[in-house]
Amino acid sequence: MEIGSLNLHSFPRQERLRLERDFDRVFREGVSLQNDLFTVIYCKNNLEFNRIAIVVRKKLGKAHDRNRIKRWVRESYRTMKPELVKGYDIVVIPRKTLSEILGAIDYHTIKEGLKSLLKRIGT
Numbered sequence: 840m841e842i843g844s845l846n847l848h849s850f851p852r853q854e855r856l857r858l859e860r861d862f863d864r865v866f867r868e869g870v871s872l873q874n875d876l877f878t879v880i881y882c883k884n885n886l887e888f889n890r891i892a893i894v895v896r897k898k899l900g901k902a903h904d905r906n907r908i909k910r911w912v913r914e915s916y917r918t919m920k921p922e923l924v925k926g927y928d929i930v931v932i933p934r935k936t937l938s939e940i941l942g943a944i945d946y947h948t949i950k951e952g953l954k955s956l957l958k959r960i961g962t
Contacts, residue, residue: 850917856892856928865928872959876952878932881960891916891929899938908933908941908949915950916957924961 856862861884869880884890893912895905912931931953937944 848917848920850913850920854888854890856890856930861890861928862892862930865930869928869930872956873934874952874956876934876937876949877956878934879953879956879960880930880932881927883926884928886926888925889920889923889927889929891931893931893933895933899933899935900941904938904941908937911946911949912953914946915953919950919954919957923957927960929957929960 856865865880865882869882872879872881893909895908897905899905899908912933916931
């Protein structure tokens with residue numbers, strides 16, 4: 840891949856949801872999807888790419904557990920990004936049941952749980 844071209848499997852800063860007003864808009868206008876592991880809230884962003892944020896509450900466990908969840912969610916999103924519909928702001932919120940089974944699950948379980956929700960965006 841050329842140096843100046845956009846890598847589809849990267850996770851650049853512009854694809855991260857960071858501003859409070861953007862979070863407020865997603866929570867106010869967004870559509871919610873959920874399964875046993877995650878809640879995903881999304882809304883249109885009028886851009887040619889998605890922006891994503893991961894919100895993990897302190898109740899979910901110790902810092903190293905919360906960080907592991909965030910790393911696994913980021914990596915899952917990064918690898919499935921080419922397959923997803925573009926033009927949405929997405930907030931991923933791990934559910935409490937995830938913290939209860941965190942020691943017994945692996946990255947692939949997280950990826951499949953997230954993929955099942957992200958594939959439903961825009962339908």
